[in-house]
Amino acid sequence: MNDYQYANQVDRQLKELSDLDRLWFAHFGTSWEVALRVVSVIAAALGLWFYDGALTGPIWAVIYLGGLAMSYYTLQPSDQHHPLAWSIGIGSHVFMALGFAWLPLYLISTDDMVLNFCGFFGMVGLGAFNLFREEPPDIVQPLDIVIAWAAIAIIAYQFLPEAPSFAAQAVMGFLCLITGGYYSVALWTTRSIRRDVRKAAERTQEEREMEAIGRLTGGIAHDFNNILTALHGNLELYAVVPEGPEQDALVDEARAASVRATALVSQLLAYGRRAPLEARILDANAVIDELCTLAQRLLPAGVQLECRMTDAASYVLADAKGLNSALLNLILNANDALEGHGSIVLAVDVMHGPAPEARSKFAVSQDNAHLCFSVADDGPGMAPDVQQRAMEPFFTTKPIGKGSGLGLSMALGFAKQSGGALRIKTGQNGTTVALHLPMSDGPDTDGHGI
Structure with missing residues (x-):
């Protein structure tokens, strides 16, 4: 088991592990420490x-290393429930x-x-x-203390005579007792404190998870309640309104509400990285050009949109609809921050090296480059507490009914599902949201997704 697997195991809460697992982690939990221990034993023996x-x-080295190998396997038996x-x-x-203790003693x-x-x-x-x-496990602690006291007893037997x-014997004996007692208390206290800290961290994590679940369910309930209210109200009116244009308008309103419900489900799937994506090789400059044309129609007259593309043709590996939806959400968020006046820059840049925090294994660029789509505004920026929570689902600073709080979280879900990353940089001069995605070396010549 490597360090990454070990960390994941510990994160699942130590209290859920069996006593054998806990003992295994105590001896073999960190690979570099085990390697250092083995090298030290061999060096000491030589x-x-x-x-x-x-x-x-x-x-001594053969006995200890044999015991180490035996413990490695016996502490992880195929059947932990065997008597x-x-x-x-x-x-x-x-x-x-x-x-181990035999040779030093x-x-x-x-x-x-x-x-x-x-x-x-x-x-x-x-x-x-x-x-x-x-x-x-708790049963090991007395064994460790007994071994320590046995070592102290041997030392006292060797040197006190x-x-x-x-008077000198009394002083030396007193020091032995003090050392043994202090070590026993330190061992007991240290492990007790670490256990309490771990439990406190587990409780904090559980509280955060419950808070996130509460926000998630509350947000879903609020948004779906609005949608269902529109559907229910229009269908009830449809039954009493006579045939004609007014009835057709009610059908259109109901249809629009169902579309909003579908969009909300899509955003939730994107956030949870469960939405099916068809990754294709897309012309990044063409994506920016088309989105720029669309966004200019949506933005108010007081907001200026500048679009910047790469000098040479660049290709991104992503789902076309997902990419357009994510970038459009970022543009609309930037527009909300400007409150009708300011400028937005929509850009794509070639970045060298893997995307930060991204799973770059999906990239197919030979020089290990990736593309960064960014949306920057010159608004007031985000407060630190808002930036910290900006990508949480259903977190929004907008008034009730003005936003679902899923724009950034949806973009984050899309980025991660596409093998990329989403980063926010904000300050007094504005906010930049960067969407890092895998880059391809050339166009999809056969016209098929990959």
Whole structure:
């Protein structure tokens, strides 16, 4: 399991994992730490071998690495519900812990000052590992404390008799007790705090999810209620209004309401990245040119629209309707920000390198370039709190009934589903929303989507 998979597992809440999984994460959760541990054990074994010529170091390394390999597999059994799975997992953990601690304790008990020094640092390394590793099951904590006290007892047995006086022995014994007690409390407290922090983060995440669900359902209910009210009202009037132009107008109103419902569903699907898209190679300049013509008819006289294209022909890999809808939403949002006066720049630029935060595997450009469609206005810009929430579904600063709050979120969903990204840059001089999309090297000559 790599670091990315590990992070995803942890994000699913540690409390939902089995005790064997938690113990596995405690030993193997971070690949670089495991690699560093293995290299350190091998280096220590070889160093000890070169120092005294004995095979004690290599034998210790073989025992520990064998226990490490055994734990890797026994802590992830094919059947975690097997009656012996937990016993075997705990047994392999104890074997590995004692297998590591054995050599430092042995070195501390020798009469060689150099080996004593190395043994002390070996125990310090074990203590640091126990303090900072991922949170293991509760049953492991007493085992770690017992091993620490066993090491302290061996150290006391080795050095206390050599003290020159009873007072010195008392001081050394007191230091051993203080060290053991402090380590035990630190181990217990550290893991307890980390567990509390994790639970608090889980509660915060759950609260945010519930808040988002509330906004989503509230927004859907509000918009669909307006649509259903229009449908229901026009159909009721249709039954009592005599045939003629007035009745035809009611049918048109009902039809328009159904179109709004269809558009709302499409926006929700786009936000959730569930709308079916047909990615094709499109002429980016042609997309801008056509959209510029359409947008100029929609914008008020006080808003000037400037369109900028690339110098050479450029091609984007995207769904045509989705791209036009996303860009048109960005233009209309910019127009709302200007409140009838100002300018908007619709542009497309060739950007070198992969799009930020994008899944660039969908790009087919040989030089790893991508296209950036941007809509910039010279309005007042967004406040920091508004920018932070701008792409949330149904979040809007417009008055009730003036906007659904799905424009930016729909564009974001389209960008991600297309393998691109959406970014917002705002300030006192205006706001720029950039839609990064994969780029193709040439036109779709066979006339088929890809």
